Structures are given as structure tokens and as C-alpha cells.
């Protein structure tokens with residue numbers, strides 16, 4: 001059952017059966033290289049357990065993203081993947097095929113009501129507008145329902161797609177940490193962005209006036 005839906009996606013709670021998808025996608029360097037600053041090494045069952053216990057379960061908000069079945073044709077397929085006819089797919093096959101990533105909010109400091117945002121879209125679903133629609137939903141939910149004062153995030157300066165998504169959703173740059181991470185044989189900066197509740201409501205009013 002979905003907690004919420006956007007145009008292409010169901011947003012739901014994470015569950016034990018997601019393990020296989022988390023392991024699959026967190027072992028895809030295309031996805032992890034800009035999502036996590038740690039060592040780029042394969043991750044096994046223990047890493048999933050740690051991620052589940054220390055990370056996903058402690059998030060204020062954690063949504064697993066599942067593409068709606070009617071948009072399965074938007075998915076790109078890697079050559080090693082076995083494609084089945086839709087009629088042949090069992091539930092676990094649909095779960096694997098439609099898994100589109102996850103997004104989280106961690107409450108850094110309850111007193112300041114500052115939520116730290118993170119999003120990962122599974123590689124087969126890139127460039128379909130998924131990150132933009134999920135980020136828009138999260139921002140709205142955080143201010144309208146969760147009573148946050150601000151949302152913060154950080155991204156690798158070389159991650160042009162992330163920058164574009166966050167700017168489209170109303171985040172503004174707040175700072176740069178120089179040479180914060182090592183990637184592709186060189187140092188890269190980390191950029192901090194944020195959106196305040198006042199900015200969200202002003203933007204909402206502006207969009208409503210345009211409509």
C-alpha cells in the first residue's frame with residue numbers, strides 16, 4: 001500500500017523484502033559514486049543490516065520509491081538483465097523491476113526543526129523526472145505536515161543533475177566545503193543547499209498565482 005503517490009511513483013514504507021533491491025542498487029557504482037562519500041567497495045548483507053538499523057529505521061521520513069506499473073516502459077535495461085513478458089512476472093519480479101530508489105529526511109536537531117534530505121534514484125529510472133517529483137513531494141510534506149523550519153542537503157559539486165533537481169525545487173546554495181571528497185582521481189567540493197519554510201510558502205503562493 002502506498003503512503004502517497006506522485007505522477008509516476010508510489011511512495012511507501014521500506015520493508016524486509018526491499019533488502020534484495022537495496023543490495024543490488026547499492027552495489028551499482030553509477031548510483032553510489034555520487035550518493036555516498038565513503039569507500040567505493042562492494043557491500044554485502046552486513047552493510048544492509050547496518051543501513052537498515054542505523055540509517056533507514058532512524059530517519060524521520062523514509063520512503064521507498066516504486067514506479068507505477070503503467071510506466072514500466074520508461075525503464076532502461078542493462079544488457080545483463082533478463083527481460084520477461086509482463087504476463088510472466090511474479091510479484092517479486094515486479095518488485096525488482098519497479099524499485100526506483102528511496103528518499104530520506106533525518107532530523108538533525110529537533111529544536112531547530114532542520115531536516116537533512118537525501119535521495120537516490122535507481123539507475124534504470126534516471127532522467128524521467130522522478131527525483132524532481134519526489135523532492136517536490138518531500139518538501140511539501142515536510143513543511144505542510146511535519147512542521148519543519150528548514151530542509152538542508154549537500155551534494156558533490158560535480159553532480160550537475162542533483163544541482164538541477166534541487167534548484168528546480170526551490171533550494172538555494174548556502175555554502176561550499178572545498179576539496180571535501182575524493183572522486184575520480186581528484187578532490188571535489190561539497191555544496192550545501194537549503195530551503196526555509198518562509199521560502200516554501202512564498203514559492204507556493206507564487207506558483208498558485210501563476211496557475
Ligand SMILES: CC(C)(COP(=O)(O)OP(=O)(O)OC[C@H]1O[C@@H](n2cnc3c(N)ncnc32)[C@H](O)[C@@H]1OP(=O)(O)O)[C@@H](O)C(=O)NCCC(=O)NCCS
Nearest residue numbers: 034035120121126127128129130131132155160161162164
Ligand atoms: C541525481 C539524481 C537524484 C537525479 O535523478 P533523476 O530522476 O534522473 O532526475 P530528474 O530526471 O528529476 O532531473 C534531472 C535534471 O538534471 C538534468 N541533468 C541531468 N544530467 C545533467 C548534466 N550532466 N548536466 C546538467 N543537467 C543535467 C536533467 O536534464 C534534468 O533537468 P530538466 O528536467 O530541467 O531537464 C540521480 O541521478 C541519482 O540518484 N544519482 C545517484 C545518487 C545521487 O547522486 N543522489 C543525490 C546525492 S546529493
